[in-house]
Amino acid sequence: MNIDMSSWQGRIDPEDGDNGMRFHQKVQPADKANEPGITLLGFACDEGVFRNKGRIGACEGPSEIRKALANMAWHHQLPIYDGGDTHCDNHDLTKAQKCLADNISQALHQQHFPLTMGGGHEVAWASFQGLANHLIQIGISTPPQIGIINFDAHFDLRTPRGDSLTGSSGxxxxxxxxxxxxQNWPFHYACLGVSRTSNTQALFNKADDLNVLTVEDHQIHSTSLQSIQESLATFIEQCDHLYLTIDMDVFPAATAPGVSAPAAHGVDYSMVEALLNPILNAKSKRGENKLRLADIAEYNPRYDIDGHTSRLAARLIWTILRSLNNELYVQGV
Structure with missing residues (x-):
């Protein structure tokens, strides 16, 4: 395994000892992992964005997110590892997704929490496959109740066809x-922050047919927050495993300019953070985290301004990882 650790550089405050640590001082290559922790994976791919007629550049996202995360203060407990990047060679998206899915399954099997930095939102199919494959490998006896929670301006429920027959970011x-x-598995999907201007009626109809929990961008504000949190809590209650995915275009363009499809309205960061709380704090009956994996998608450095979007992506990762503490999911059904 050849893992490029060059992005993990930053300030060092030796006078503060262990209390002055930053992320870049704590991250180790995944091949040095000797105890369960957090595995960061990169998906350096925007082939799906290209197929979906979007603005390419998200393949450069993982390294820039690492650089933004590197200098953030360390207030975490679990060991953290870098598992390197998956690339999409020769436009073979299916192969790239399988490779990432295998890496995610392996991380879960080793009792790590995998967090993937994209890359286009085609990362989501790989993330789900990684979790599904892991659950099958450990011998689930009943269909798993997997809840997908997507913060996104788009449903990403397009039917693969034509040039995108094997999938795209949409x-x-x-x-x-x-x-x-x-597989006769239930499909539990929540999409928070959907923009009606960016999704056709056909996509809204499909979301209705699939019983998707849908909250539009303009519906997410301080006065509606409690009601949305209650709906989200009901959704989470029916799930045993949670997969969190955040598309950076859920935020307003002024906050997150570095995306493939900037949002005219978007959702304020404080609202997203408040809605993350019930997800990050969700526990099983055994007291373990329901959240099994997460990813950040659609960060496009080519359109970022002064690192605004990379720092926002890094802050989201920082928040997600801090919530884990020492309560990783113990392998089993």
């Missing part, structure tokens, strides 16, 4: 729905 949750139907 198809991952349609692919998940088809997989679940083929």
């Amino acid at each position: 198809t991952p949750f349609a692919q998940v729905a088809e997989f679940c139907a083929s």
Whole structure:
């Protein structure tokens, strides 16, 4: 395994000892992992964005997110590892997704929490496959109750066809729905921050047909927050495993300019953070975290301004990882 650790550089405050540590001083290569912790994975791919007629550049996202995360203060408990990047060679998206899915399954098998930095939102199909494969490998006896929670301006429920027959950044949750139907698994999907101007009526109809928990961008504000949190809590209650995915275009363009499809309205960061709380704090009956994996998608450095979006992505990762503490999921059904 050849892992490039060059992005992990930053300030060092030796006078503060262990209390002055930053992320870049704590991250180790995944091949040095000797105890369960957090595995950061990069998905340096925007082939799905290209197929979906979006603005390419998200393949450069993982390294820039690492640089933004590197200098953040360390207030975490679990060991953290870098598992390197998965690339999409020769436009072979299916192969790239399988490679990432295998890496995620391996991390879960080793009792790590995998967090993937994209890359286009085609990462979601790989993330779900990684969790599904892991659950199958450990011998689940009943269909798993997996809840997908997506903060996104788009449903990403397009049907693969034409040049995108094997998928794109706009198809991952349609692919998940088809997989679940083929396995007789339930499909639990929540999409928070949807922009009606960016999704056709056909996509809203499909979301209704699939019983998707839908909250539009303009509906998320301080006066509606409690009601949305209650709906989200009900959604989480029916799930045993949670997969969190955040598309950076859920935020307003002024906050997150570095994305493939900037949002005219978007959702304020404080609202997203408040809605993350019930997800990050969700526990099983055994007291373990329900959240099994997460990813950040669609960060595009080519359109960022002064690192605004990379720092926002890094802050989201920082927040997610701090919530884990020492309560990783113990392997089993």
